[in-house]
Amino acid sequence: IEETLVLVKPDGVARSLTGEILRRIEAKGYSLVDIRLVQAERSLLAEHYAEHEGKPFYEPLVEFMESGPIVAIRVAGNRVIEGFRVLAGTTDPTTAAPGTIRGDFGRDWGLRVQQNLVHGSDSPESAERELKLWFS
Numbered sequence: 001i002e003e004t005l006v007l008v009k010p011d012g013v014a015r016s017l018t019g020e021i022l023r024r025i026e027a028k029g030y031s032l033v034d035i036r037l038v039q040a041e042r043s044l045l046a047e048h049y050a051e052h053e054g055k056p057f058y059e060p061l062v063e064f065m066e067s068g069p070i071v072a073i074r075v076a077g078n079r080v081i082e083g084f085r086v087l088a089g090t091t092d093p094t095t096a097a098p099g100t101i102r103g104d105f106g107r108d109w110g111l112r113v114q115q116n117l118v119h120g121s122d123s124p125e126s127a128e129r130e131l132k133l134w135f136s
């Protein structure tokens with residue numbers, strides 16, 4: 001059975017959307033394997049977002065992710081990596097499809113980084129790497 005890392009980002013936690021996001025994951029039929037509330041250190045975020053280092057949104061992204069607690073969830077199911085990315089919707093919350101988490105609850109707040117409520121691993125390699133970082 002495949003596993004993925006889902007993060008409810010600080011905007012999702014602050015807006016009390018954690019329950020709604022967990023509900024959608026469970027309603028889809030995926031299983032919650034582990035869950036924790038984390039105040040992420042910069043070192044963890046630097047490893048998590050290593051692929052984005054040097055991009056213009058990198059620093060605001062890390063600052064945003066440090067700005068409050070994150071709910072980290074280990075989720076299991078067949079094709080859950082791809083499946084959760086579909087539940088989440090595309091990165092830009094303005095154009096994410098209605099029916100997705102980002103499409104239903106996200107919008108552009110005019111900030112330096114897109115606050116888009118959730119993260120989901122984007123490949124089996126990312127999932128393995130990220131699950132080790134957030135659940136070790």
Ligand code: GTP
Nearest residue numbers: 057061090091112113114115116118119120121122
């Ligand atoms: P994650 O699940 O969080 O990794 O999102 P993603 O895979 O849909 O996007 P990606 O990994 O490319 O980018 C990581 C995060 O950086 C996004 O979720 C956004 O918060 C932010 N981000 C990505 N691209 C942009 C951009 O072009 N502009 C801004 N302002 N923020 C961006």
Ligand code: MG
Nearest residue numbers: 119120121122
């Ligand atoms: Mg990504």
